[in-house]
Amino acid sequence: METLVVEKKVVQRNAHRNDLLKLLALGTMLVDHIGYMYFPNEMLFRIIGRLAFPIFAYQIALGYSRTSNLKKYVLRLSLFALITQIPYSFFSPEMMFNPLHFNVLFTFIVGIGILYAYDMGILNLKRFIKDNNYKHLLFGVALLALAIIIIVLPEVISFVVKDFYLEYGLLALALVLLFHIFEERPWAMVVCIVLLYLLHGYYRVALWNSAYLSVLFWDNLFNYKYVWSQFHLESGFSQLQRYYFNAWGVFALIPIMGLKVINPSWIKLNKYVGYVFYPAHMALIILIAIIMKSY
Numbered sequence: 001m002e003t004l005v006v007e008k009k010v011v012q013r014n015a016h017r018n019d020l021l022k023l024l025a026l027g028t029m030l031v032d033h034i035g036y037m038y039f040p041n042e043m044l045f046r047i048i049g050r051l052a053f054p055i056f057a058y059q060i061a062l063g064y065s066r067t068s069n070l071k072k073y074v075l076r077l078s079l080f081a082l083i084t085q086i087p088y089s090f091f092s093p094e095m096m097f098n099p100l101h102f103n104v105l106f107t108f109i110v111g112i113g114i115l116y117a118y119d120m121g122i123l124n125l126k127r128f129i130k131d132n133n134y135k136h137l138l139f140g141v142a143l144l145a146l147a148i149i150i151i152v153l154p155e156v157i158s159f160v161v162k163d164f165y166l167e168y169g170l171l172a173l174a175l176v177l178l179f180h181i182f183e184e185r186p187w188a189m190v191v192c193i194v195l196l197y198l199l200h201g202y203y204r205v206a207l208w209n210s211a212y213l214s215v216l217f218w219d220n221l222f223n224y225k226y227v228w229s230q231f232h233l234e235s236g237f238s239q240l241q242r243y244y245f246n247a248w249g250v251f252a253l254i255p256i257m258g259l260k261v262i263n264p265s266w267i268k269l270n271k272y273v274g275y276v277f278y279p280a281h282m283a284l285i286i287l288i289a290i291i292m293k294s295y
Contacts, residue, residue, distance in 0.1 A: 018059060019269045021259050025055035026277055033091075037285050038292075040093055050248035051255075053104070053168060054175060054193075058256050060108045061179035064115050074112055080275040081105035087282040095286065104167040105278070110150060111176035117147040118177060151177070155207075159214055171200045171246060186260060190253055201244035202227055208243070 032049020039045055067073040081103060088103040090096070121143030128136040151173045154166040168175075174196055182189035205227045206220035220226055 018062065018259055019267045021055055021255060022059060022269060022274055023267070024255055025052045025059070026274060028052040028055075030281055033281065033285055037091075037093055037289055046245070047248050050246060051252040053172070053246075054249045054252035055256060056104070056108075057111075057172060057175045058179045058252075060111060061115065061176050061183065064112050064180065065183065070112075070116070074109060076275070077105055077109050077112070080278065081109060084279040084282065087279055087286055090286055091282050093289075095289065098163065098165075100161065100163040101165040102167060103278075104172065107154075107167050107169070107172045108176070110154075110166070111173050114147045114150050114173055114177055115180050117143045117150070118180070121147065147177070159217075168246075170203075171196070174200075186257055190257070193253065194250055197244070197247040197250055201247055204243045 028048050028050075029052035031045055032052060035042055035045020035049065063073065064070070084103045084105055089099055089101065092098070121140045124136040124140030124143065127133065128140060151170060154164075154169040154173070157166075158164050158169070166172075175193065178189060178192050178196060182192060203221070206217055210217035210220050
């Protein structure tokens with residue numbers, strides 16, 4: 001545990017503020033949510049909005065590495081996750097109440113748990129290499145396995161509880177972990193994240209054509225000819241857009257990578273700006289939608 005704290009302090013010294021990146025994420029998220037609520041048929045709003053999530057995921061991975069108090073960081077996220085859940089539960093064009101739809105801050109809290117399990121797993125494996133204590137090997141392998149299990153757990157729960165939805169789910173949790181693992185190896189990060197988006201699109205084909213029936217899902221998942229056949233339709237491009245819609249997020253790697261080289265340190269935001277903006281803009285968009293429907 002002490003070694004992990006020391007390693008985190010080294011990362012903190014090397015980390016820099018990314019407030020321009022945060023502004024870009026907030027702006028594209030706002031565009032996405034305006035399009036989602038008011039202009040559902042205008043896909044440009046949603047495409048622009050795909051940039052927001054990968055940037056937030058990157059910020060979470062960076063925040064985990066540089067925070068001086070992980071417990072306070074998680075408690076702060078938890079507080080605003082609970083606050084945000086009120087407007088988020090109604091946040092759809094129909095404004096129907098969905099209490100089992102959990103906002104992305106809950107996803108990030110789970111993601112931080114995965115990062116911690118991963119780091120402690122790697123730390124135990126390093127200890128095993130030094131002292132050949134098989135207890136460290138067992139703990140290391142178990143913790144890494146736990147991280148993988150947690151990544152896929154939201155998808156498993158969604159098969160059992162039909163209304164359950166953790167925003168971005170498997171994609172989000174895997175993305176946060178990749179940003180963390182490859183923080184100091186940017187080109188490896190790019191390759192792995194592009195592969196993640198490609199595999200996630202493949203997974204969506206298998207999932208959405210299984211009607212959430214586990215047997216049919218596994219048949220689809222391991223039948224690449226079936227998956228490929230989904231794109232050989234008259235509406236092939238629209239199908240590709242449907243399954244790989246989130247893949248527009250790979251373009252967020254451009255500002256993420258760019259701001260590793262260019263550090264606009266003169267732009268500084270209060271750390272609570274993003275936390276407050278998230279529930280506040282949702283509540284305002286819902287209020288405007290209610291007013292519009294009343295006329």
